[in-house]
Amino acid sequence: MQANLKKALVLFFIAVISGLSIWLVNQATEEQIAMNERNRELDFYRDILTVEDSYELDTLEVDLGDGLTEVIVFEKDNPSNEFGLVYKGAQKNSYGDITILVGIKDDAILSVVISGSTNTPNFVKRVEKNNLGTFEGMSVSAVTYDDKTGASFTYGSVSEVVMLATQAYTERGNE
Amino acid sequence: MTRKENFLKGFVKENPIFVFLLGMCPALAVTASFETSLGMGILVIFVLTMSNIVISSVRNFIPYEVRTPAYIVIIATFVTIVRMLTAAYAFDLYLSLGVFIPLIVVNCLILGRAEAFASKNSVLDSAIDGFGMGLGFTFALVVIGIFREFLGTGGIMLGVYLPFFGPNEISISLDLIINLFNPDFVSEEYALNFFVVAPGAFIALGMILAFMQGKKAKRVRLEIEESKRLIIKKKNAALAKKATLAKEAS
Numbered sequence: 001m002q003a004n005l006k007k008a009l010v011l012f013f014i015a016v017i018s019g020l021s022i023w024l025v026n027q028a029t030e031e032q033i034a035m036n037e038r039n040r041e042l043d044f045y046r047d048i049l050t051v052e053d054s055y056e057l058d059t060l061e062v063d064l065g066d067g068l069t070e071v072i073v074f075e076k077d078n079p080s081n082e083f084g085l086v087y088k089g090a091q092k093n094s095y096g097d098i099t100i101l102v103g104i105k106d107d108a109i110l111s112v113v114i115s116g117s118t119n120t121p122n123f124v125k126r127v128e129k130n131n132l133g134t135f136e137g138m139s140v141s142a143v144t145y146d147d148k149t150g151a152s153f154t155y156g157s158v159s160e161v162v163m164l165a166t167q168a169y170t171e172r173g174n175e
Numbered sequence: 176m177t178r179k180e181n182f183l184k185g186f187v188k189e190n191p192i193f194v195f196l197l198g199m200c201p202a203l204a205v206t207a208s209f210e211t212s213l214g215m216g217i218l219v220i221f222v223l224t225m226s227n228i229v230i231s232s233v234r235n236f237i238p239y240e241v242r243t244p245a246y247i248v249i250i251a252t253f254v255t256i257v258r259m260l261t262a263a264y265a266f267d268l269y270l271s272l273g274v275f276i277p278l279i280v281v282n283c284l285i286l287g288r289a290e291a292f293a294s295k296n297s298v299l300d301s302a303i304d305g306f307g308m309g310l311g312f313t314f315a316l317v318v319i320g321i322f323r324e325f326l327g328t329g330g331i332m333l334g335v336y337l338p339f340f341g342p343n344e345i346s347i348s349l350d351l352i353i354n355l356f357n358p359d360f361v362s363e364e365y366a367l368n369f370f371v372v373a374p375g376a377f378i379a380l381g382m383i384l385a386f387m388q389g390k391k392a393k394r395v396r397l398e399i400e401e402s403k404r405l406i407i408k409k410k411n412a413a414l415a416k417k418a419t420l421a422k423e424a425s
Contacts, residue, residue, distance in 0.1 A: 007238045014233075014245050018252035025256045029263035036266040118274075 044115050045073045048103035049084040057083070067091060068164045070172075084110065087168060089161030093153035095119035100158055102135075102165040107173075109135045109143070112162060114154075123154045131155055140166040182303050185311025192315035193387050197284040202316060203376040205275050207327070210336040212320025214268040216313025218261065218276065220306065222253045223285050227305030229253075230293040246289045247280070254279045268336040284312060323379045327371030329362030 042057045051057065056076035061069050067090040075081040084105040091098050096118030103110035112135045117124050131146055138144070143166050145159045176184075191197040198219070206212045229249050237245045258276045261269040269276065279285065288308055293301040324331055330348025334340040353360045369375045 003238070007241045010237055011241055011245060011248075014237075014248050018248055021252055022255050022259075025259050029259045032263035033259065036262065040266070040270075 041115070044101055044113055045071065045083075045086055045103075048086055048101060048111050048113060049073055049105065050110075051083050055081075055083075061088075064164075064168050066164055068161070068168060070168060085169065085172075087161070087165030088115075089157075089164060091157035091160060093119070093157050095123065095153045098124075098154065098157045100161040102162055104140060104165065104169050107140050107169075109138045109140065109162070109166070111136050112158065114158070117154075119154045119157075123152055127152060127154045127158060131158065135162060140169050178300070178303055181300060182307040185304075185308035186314055187311075189308075189311070190315055191284045191308060191312045192319075193384060195284075197287060198282045198312060199380075200278060201275055201282065202319060202380060203373070205272055206316055206319040206323055206376060206379075207371045208324045208335070209317065209320040209331050210333065210340070211268070211271050212316040213313065214261075214265065214337055215272060215275065216309070216316045218257050218272075219279060219282065219285070219312050220309030221257050222250065222279055223288060223309040223312075224302055224305040225253045226250045226285060227288055227293040227301040228298055230289045231296060231298045231301035234294045242294065243286075243290075246286060246294075250285050250289065251280045265336070265338055271336050284308065319376075319379055319383060322383060323370045323375060326367050326379070327369070327375060329364075329366040 042059075045051070045057060045059065046053070051073070058074055058076040058079075060072040060074070060079075062072075063069055069088040069090075071086040071088055073083045073086060075083070084103060087102040087104065089100045089102070091100065097116075098114060098119050099116040101113045101115050103112075112132045114124055114128060114132070134146065135143070143162060145162075146155065185191065187193075189195065192199070192202050201215050201219075205215045226246075226249050230246055233245075254277060257279070258269075261272070261276060288305060292304045296304070321331060330346050330350070332344060332346050334342070334344040348362045350360065350362050353362070367375075370379055
């Protein structure tokens with residue numbers, strides 16, 4: 001009994017020290033990591049909306065439900081200078097999690113980008129190479145989907161987010 | 176074993192990848208480029224050295240029956256720390272290595288050194304062992320990385336993932352030298368892209384291992400021939416002595 005108690009105490013002690021160490025490093029790096037992730041996200045928006053590097057970007061995010069977020073991208077300290085809309089969709093499928101960005105401007109899809117994914121990389125690469133480009137320039141009122149690739153969970157998530165994004169954009173215009 | 180031998184053994188004699196075939200998952204998965212190989216190597220050096228130091232320090236307090244879970248918790252702690260530090264200060268490397276950073280926890284090399292060395296030796300010796308083995312592991316990853324990237328793309332890129340190679344990307348290829356004789360030559364056009372994809376990793380590793388084993392086999396053959404020569408020499412000397420003794424007796 002005493003031996004078992006000793007083993008439990010040793011493991012508990014190691015776990016406490018480990019937890020404290022991780023907490024300390026987390027405190028030290030939290031802000032920097034958040035800044036890196038934010039910059040990466042802004043880089044995606046810059047590419048999608050083809051914004052010049054001279055502009056500093058800022059965003060306003062509105063949660064629309066169903067894992068969809070509407071992101072209004074504008075110039076920092078000058079909200080009247082809007083560059084466009086990006087819809088950010090977070091989906092779960094049988095391969096894992098996936099985040100898709102859909103840029104829309106003047107009733108047309110600018111581009112569709114997979115910004116984060118835990119899906120099988122080869123499936124993601126295939127969908128990025130073969131399918132995402134086909135959405136570019138499509139009118140939000142007449143989006144067509146590749147039925148043949150619909151069997152891929154990755155592409156299924158992409159088409160789901162594109163559908164939700166175009167619907168949200170249309171509803172936004174009607175309001 | 177002296178401390179110098181302890182430090183150097185991981186490079187060639189007991190190289191984790193080329194000799195023990197440990198840590199093959201990162202050796203195959205992240206060696207598509209020189210920089211990712213070096214980056215993974217640096218992370219492994221940190222985890223291996225730190226976990227060896229801590230395990231060696233607490234080895235007398237950990238009951239034998241629970242040593243493995245205790246070691247894994249210690250290793251996992253350092254992997255989590257290194258993951259956060261990479262995400263904060265080498266974000267491109269963090270994105271590039273992806274899931275292979277958390278997978279360092281299950282790298283057989285690290286648990287293997289904890290069990291085989293750190294749990295039985297002093298803190299200083301364990302630190303030297305961890306650092307040396309980590310450097311040996313990094314050396315092997317870098318060799319595979321250079322081999323694959325050079326054959327697969329025609330050159331080596333620096334400054335893409337690692338922050339210490341400067342803000343601008345630098346490409347190193349043989350174009351500058353070859354262009355002196357043939358100005359139209361572009362090495363990228365002759366690159367074997369196969370080497371930067373997954374099957375290429377197996378072929379590249381196979382080729383490097385075959386080369387290493389070939390060198391080893393040659394050394395062993397020379398040693399055997401040398402020992403045979405010595406035996407013959409001793410035999411001849413004994414026969415000559417015997418003949419002299421027989422001559423003297425008659």
